[in-house]
Amino acid sequence: MTQIRNFSIIAHIDHGKSTLADRLLERTGAITEREMQEQILDDMDLERERGITIKSHAIRMDYQRPSGERVLFNLIDTPGHVDFAYEVSRALKACEGALLVVDAAQGIEAQTISTLYQAMEQDLEIVPVLNKIDLPGADPEGVGQQIVDLIGCDHEEILKVSGKTGEGVDELLEAIVERIPAPGRKSEEPLRALIFDSIHDSYRGSIVYVRVMEGTLEKGDAIRFMATQKEYEAEEIGYLKLEKEQTEKLEAGDVGYVIGSVKSLDDARVGDTVTSVDNPAEEPIPGYQEPKPMVFSGLFPTQSDDFEDLRSALEKLQLNDASLTYQPETSKALGFGFRAGFLGMLHMEIVQERLDREFDIDIITTVPNVEYEVLMSEHGEQQKITVDSPTDMPDQHKIDAVYEPYIKASILTPSDYIGPVMTLCEEKRGKYVNQLHMQSQRVEIKYELPMAEVVFDFYDRLKSGTRGYASLDYDFLEYREGDLVRLDILLNKDPVDALSSIVHRDKAYELGRKLCKKLKDLIDRHQFEVPIQAAIGSNVIARETIPAVRKDVTAKCYGGDVSRKRKLLEKQKEGKKRMKQVGTVEVPQEAFLAVLSMDDDNS
Template identity: 60%
Template sequence: MKNIRNFCIIAHIDHGKSTLADRLLEFTKTVSEKDLQAQVLDNMDLERERGITIKSHAIQMDYEFEGEKYVLNLIDTPGHVDFSYEVSRSIAACEGALLIVDATQGIQAQTISNLYQAIEHNLEIIPVMNKMDLPNAMPEEVEDQIIDLIGCDREDIIRASGKTGEGVDEILSALIHRVPAPVGDADAPLQCLIFDSVFNSFRGIIAYFKVVNGSIKKGDHVKFFNTGKEYHADEVGVLRLDMEPRKELKTGDVGYIISGIKTSKEVKVGDTITHVKNRCEKAIGGFEDVKPMVFAGVYPIDAEDYEDLRAAMEKLQLNDASLTYEPESSAALGFGFRCGFLGLLHMEIIQERLDREFDMAVITTVPNVPYIAHTKKGEVINIHTPSELPEPTVLEKVEEPYIRASVITKSEYIGSIMTLCLGKRGELIKQHYLTADRVDLEFDMPLAEIVFDFYDKLKSISKGYASFDYHPIEFRAAKLVRLDILLNGESVDALSSLIHFDNAQVFGRRMCEKLKELIPRQQFDIAIQAAIGAKVIARETVKAVRKDVTAKCYGGDISRKRKLLEKQKKGKKRMKQVGNVEVPQKAFLAVLKLD
């Protein structure tokens, strides 16, 4: 056990951690030259194209140092804020972390949030300054920022470059000297922490785990603590580029277990594996179910594709356990699913994967967040769609989720960023200067306000310099109302939304104006109204396409014209009673881009 080192890499997006991981694998000869490619660990096409890590990966390396053989387990972590739960479980399975900071950009928001998680788990932090080969690197300034942040010595910071391989041998020796070996009791009852799972269409679900105490052998009868399910370990082994079966995994090892599990709900990240006979007293702490933060309806474009969409969703959930979904129907869009995502990037990735991997073209409704409604009778209702909100007569109060947002930016953009955040109902909590010209602003904001276009606006205001990170804190009471869109008095459920009372008037007016442009003219007038309960707050009218029935009257008595107009009016009235208004697909998408 003393020669095992478990470590992870934490960094902001685009600070080069996948490239540095490639160099480590190449240096320790874990990957042969013919298998070597950029971003070895990112095996999804989407990850390669966007240059982001979506799934965390684990890989084992052997390294000989000063005549002794060491086993290094790298547990890679995603960098994006939407996947922070995966990061926290990966961190819990390690004893050390490489903190990678881009020498050209300095410290950014996610670097800090992931670093705090690592410090909470008492990990040994090894600071690495990456991209030293670039001409615009600012090593002295960035070193000062790192020293301010973690209080290390200047000599502790390793200068490296993932591209050229500079500093990789220093990183490996620092891992061996500075990261402690895993601690655990080899004779205690078995305890393994699951930190990830993947789906294989031939073998079922494969769970990745770290052995905290005890040992696990092939064929053991094991139990998953939080789900209470029991299985036989058909195969256990370690993770190289491919999986390598082993007879036994001991304390401190990181490996995988295959036990023929078919449904994703039975394997939860953060769960504990133990033996059925000699079971451990309690599970490893820190387990929690993943909580979705953003909800949206996903509907097939053709109603016949509903069953195909269901099959696609099931397979996606096996690969991505943080996706939740349940069937729902809408008067406008037919049958579909109500899906829960970790954030907007997660929602975008799922849509993209449905399109690529399953060839499913889908419509996504307006994303919204979960609310809690309290009625006057004292009932508490969880609300995921606007239509579930009780009537104003029985409603006591509505609570919405709040987040603590951290924005790191250059000091010249502070004014415009504050204006943006305060306009989104945020409150400034604190302001902290990291260096003379970089500041960390903390806000409490409603999650609903950042769901739409907050991130894009933040990037454009700060010319791409601001970095953003958030975590949920609590539910707070707010003055929320349901805004309904009526077409000729009929409510369109897919267009209704829950919105703060102060913004309802403006939003309703903008919705009506937008729909007026998009709804095609009919033979009768169409009234587009935005209403809160029975009170209409905005209205637009799509005028009827009408034939000039008086064109044949040249002069003569007015009563002839009036008779023709009355006849036309009766026809229009009859048509309005039987005609219904088709809302084009573009209208649903336009609501998302109301700006």
């Protein structure tokens, strides 16, 4: 019986997690030199370019210790962004230990602390690692002190490595064996296996990645997913090496994959428990949640003929990303499209980028929104409805109260930038909670912020205000009542639904004025005068006017009586009046994109 170690790597974006994983794979012989490429576990181009892990991966390594003893490593990689916090928690649940990787030049970031707390809550053994010690700007002593303060370990316990040069990797491999406990082998119990990830294969259906917690799973067993109560047969099971390696059974403590003609990812959800049909477990593994979208946006093809292509592209994306939700939506201005729900802004950006790259579809995205709860009275009865699009917002006179989601944000920044960070949070209607000064001139500032203010441009402005040094992490807090209104944009007195937004009443006037001004520059002049108005209900709060293009009808009159000229001008006036009633105003696509970048101008 060989020993097993199941572990994860906790690190902030760009702290060298994927590079360090490459070195571990090389040293354990999991990949040959011919297969080697940088960031081998990040198989999307997008992941490589941005230096982030979007889809988590797992890989099995066979490590031979200097003493000759063989140990099996299961590295369960985690996505590295706040949007994917739930996937991270499930990946950690499948491990007994975690490597806390910190960049020796940049120090600890908010993301790292957040994931570390999750790992500690699940009683994982933490192995602190200082990476990038070969950099000229590295400060192993100062950053080492930050780690000591954070997790209370000794300086001697911190391993110093370089993922780039491979220095210190052998010591790290030994530390994984010595410090991380082996999983308990409860093979006699009924089967309970945790799904920590799943991918879709167009030939085999959904392939489920599991960590067997208790019991044994054999090839050909009838299995049941406990959350959805769906039953399948385990047609093929195996280990996750660089290529899948088939086996006859997986025992408690093993990490592997199960293929069972699972039609959709919706049946095999991340966090669910797999059990046996013949001898089922009584209780599922705790912690399962439905993926809950936080940010909503409309996706419309720029060419209306691409609607069906967009539908099939979203279907294919959803096969590999169960947290993406969408339903059809119609807009007067933009035609047919979809209302999509995302976990956060990065998730939304990635989906847009993938639609463009993998499916070559040009799309227009409407202003991102969050989900509001609206208490309204109709026919003397009160009811609560959920609204994720400005067009669904009831009329102002029917609304009793609007509740918006709040988050608890934790921002880590060098102490030089406390001013800009606090100014930004106050501007975004934030409520100050506290601040904690750490070693080496770093501060953790906590704020309660409305989610709607964060989804727009908060992250970009936080980065530019602190020269990229600040990092943000957040958790959903609760719904709170707010003075929120629907801001409509009227073109020639007709509302343009795609330009509507839900905003706080205090900001509505300023935003309305800016929008009108921007649209005046972007919309072409017509043969008639076009008023652009911003309105809350029937109350117009801002207006700009696009002047008419005027043809000089009197040019052909040379001299002569003035009444002849007046007659021509009156005739032109009548024509313009009639045209104004029947004419339509074309809104260029740049106008919709301009609304998305509205706040870039005032930052």
